[in-house]
Each structure stands twice: as structure tokens, then as C-alpha cells.
Amino acid sequence: MSAALLTARAWLDEGRKVVLATVVETWGSSPVPVGGHLVIDDKGDFSGSVSGGCVEAEVIARAQDIIASGKPELLEFGVDNETAWGVGLACGGRIRVFAEKLE
Amino acid sequence: MRRETLDKLLKARAARRALVLVTRLDGGGEEIFAPGGGGTGHPHSGEITACLRTGRGKIAETGAGEIFVQPFLPAPRLMIVGATHIAQVLVRLAREVAIEPFVIDPRTAFATPERFGDAAIVPKWPGEALAKLGLDARCALVCLAHVPDIDDEALSVALESDCFYLGALGSKRSHEKRVGRLKERGFGEEECRVIHAPVGLDIGSVTPNEIALSIVAEVVSALRAGDQADGAS
Numbered sequence: 001m002s003a004a005l006l007t008a009r010a011w012l013d014e015g016r017k018v019v020l021a022t023v024v025e026t027w028g029s030s031p032v033p034v035g036g037h038l039v040i041d042d043k044g045d046f047s048g049s050v051s052g053g054c055v056e057a058e059v060i061a062r063a064q065d066i067i068a069s070g071k072p073e074l075l076e077f078g079v080d081n082e083t084a085w086g087v088g089l090a091c092g093g094r095i096r097v098f099a100e101k102l103e
Numbered sequence: 104m105r106r107e108t109l110d111k112l113l114k115a116r117a118a119r120r121a122l123v124l125v126t127r128l129d130g131g132g133e134e135i136f137a138p139g140g141g142g143t144g145h146p147h148s149g150e151i152t153a154c155l156r157t158g159r160g161k162i163a164e165t166g167a168g169e170i171f172v173q174p175f176l177p178a179p180r181l182m183i184v185g186a187t188h189i190a191q192v193l194v195r196l197a198r199e200v201a202i203e204p205f206v207i208d209p210r211t212a213f214a215t216p217e218r219f220g221d222a223a224i225v226p227k228w229p230g231e232a233l234a235k236l237g238l239d240a241r242c243a244l245v246c247l248a249h250v251p252d253i254d255d256e257a258l259s260v261a262l263e264s265d266c267f268y269l270g271a272l273g274s275k276r277s278h279e280k281r282v283g284r285l286k287e288r289g290f291g292e293e294e295c296r297v298i299h300a301p302v303g304l305d306i307g308s309v310t311p312n313e314i315a316l317s318i319v320a321e322v323v324s325a326l327r328a329g330d331q332a333d334g335a336s
Binding site for chain 2: 006
């Protein structure tokens with residue numbers, strides 16, 4: 001977790017724009033616990049994880065909007081969510097991820 | 104998150120200080136609390152205290168929307184006493200699970216960078232090494248030297264510390280002898296029961312690598328048992 005925060009600081013120091021995504025809630029099976037971090041930059045480079053790889057692509061895509069708008073978003077992924085099937089969180093879990101720009 | 108907040112979190116982590124971050128999930132910003140200061144009297148001081156105890160973050164409902172209360176605890180450390188073959192593997196496995204290893208051994212022929220690469224090596228007697236490094240509640244200690252003078256000195260320091268795990272290599276028989284020696288140093292039978300010996304989860308380990316795996320598994324188990332002591336989901 002802190003490894004992702006160290007990456008975030010290093011990227012900010014290089015002048016990159018960075019979004020920090022944090023797992024804030026989980027239900028059922030989820031490979032990344034609450035507090036897990038994923039950092040994403042404006043080129044789509046990323047480090048860390050918020051799931052076993054199921055929803056990262058969607059979070060990375062949303063991060064670009066967050067970089068542009070500067071507004072944080074609370075994202076929800078789960079089996080009972082149409083988009084989640086689209087991005088593939090079919091492992092039976094449900095997670096909420098808070099994604100915010102580092103300013 | 105503000106850059107200033109990120110810097111505070113990373114600074115506290117480097118200094119092995121715990122902090123709690125409270126984030127408003129409606130995008131209304133964040134606040135940082137240090138244990139024992141600032142948090143008391145806060146409408147969510149209960150959640151702040153609880154997350155420090157469990158080590159787990161949690162969403163709390165407030166009249167003005169949801170907040171996420173997240174603890175940032177010092178990184179767990181593993182003090183490895185005895186720069187042996189098992190220690191060489193243990194250093195690698197501990198790092199893989201984000202536990203920071205330190206290797207302590209007064210025998211300078213064992214505690215060498217050639218054997219341990221860039222791992223933190225302290226070629227001193229355990230008493231001196233542990234006084235320097237400190238043993239807090241986020242530290243585990245395992246004795247692998249199999250040299251009574253070295254292991255006993257480390258255990259004597261660790262038994263009086265807050266460390267969350269204490270293990271010592273050796274058979275049941277050699278552990279009985281060790282407990283006998285610790286009693287001579289003034290420790291009671293009951294106190295010595297916290298020492299995991301034979302060390303490691305019982306997975307039928309045979310090789311040094313397998314023993315290292317069983318030790319790191321047992322340390323993770325102790326760490327997570329502590330995290331969940333509050334019955335958090």
C-alpha cells in the first residue's frame with residue numbers, strides 16, 4: 001500500500017498528474033483489502049491494485065476524466081452492476097473505490 | 104488528496120508513527136489525526152480509535168455523508184537473529200509480503216553483504232542491535248542462530264517488548280532447555296509460552312527454504328490475527 005504512495009510522490013515530483021484510487025469497501029471475496037491503493041498517471045501508467053485485475057482497466061480509464069475535471073469519484077463494481085460484468089468482476093465480490101486527483 | 108497530506112503520511116511512515124486519514128467521500132476533503140492528539144472530541148473519535156486498534160479502514164456514516172477512516176500504521180518489521188541460510192531465504196520472503204527484514208548476528212563472517220545483498224544487516228550482539236533498532240508492536244522477532252548466547256540475549260530483550268510475534272528455531276527438546284535458561288535469566292514459564300517453538304506453521308518443512316516459508320506464514324498469521332482482533336469484517 002505504501003509502495004503505491006511512494007510511487008505517487010515520485011510521479012508528482014516528475015511533474016506527472018496523478019490519481020490515487022483507494023478501496024474503501026468490499027463485500028464477498030475480494031483479493032485487495034480495504035485500504036488497497038492503485039495510482040494512475042495522465043499517460044495511463046499505473047502501480048498497485050484495487051482488485052485481482054478485474055476492474056483496474058475501468059479505474060484507469062475513469063482516472064483520465066478525474067485528472068481533467070479535478071473532481072473525485074466514488075466508483076462501485078460488483079456482480080449486480082451491469083458495467084462490472086463489462087469489466088469482468090465476476091469473482092463474486094463487490095467493491096467501492098474512491099478515486100481522487102493528487103493536488 | 105492534497106500533496107501536503109501525502110507528504111505527511113509518508114513522513115509518518117518513515118518515522119514509524121501511526122496516523123489516521125479521514126476522507127469525505129463526497130469530495131469534501133480530508134483530515135489527518137495522530138493517536139493521542141487532535142482526535143479526541145472529534146465527532147468520529149470512536150471510529151478513529153477503532154481503526155488504529157484493528158489496523159483496518161472503514162466507512163462511517165455522518166449526517167453530512169460518508170467518510171472513510173483509514174489507519175496508516177508503521178510497516179511491519181521482522182528482526183532475524185542469526186544470519187543463517189534460513190535467514191537468507193527469510194529476507195526475500197518477508198519482503199515479498201511487505202515485511203521489512205533486519206538481520207542481526209555478531210558473527211561478522213555470517214552477517215555479510217555478500218550473503219544478504221542490500222538487506223539491512225546489523226553485525227552486533229542482539230542486545231545492542233535491538234536497542235538501536237527498537238522493538239515496537241509492529242515488530243516480529245525470530246531467533247535462528249541456534250547459539251544459546253546469541254538467541255537467549257535476543258529473546259530476553261523481546262520478551263520485555265511489545266513485539267507481536269516471537270519465534271525460535273529448535274526442536275521441542277532444545278526449546279525446553281532454552282526455557283530453562285530463560286528462567287535462570289528471571290523469566291517465568293508463562294512468559295516463555297509466547298515464544299513460537301518449534302518455529303513456523305506446521306507444513307512439514309524440511310529444507311531451509313521451506314522452514315523460511317513456514318516462518319513467514321506464521322508471522323503473517325500473527326500479524327493478521329492482531330488486525331482482526333476487533334472482529335472487523
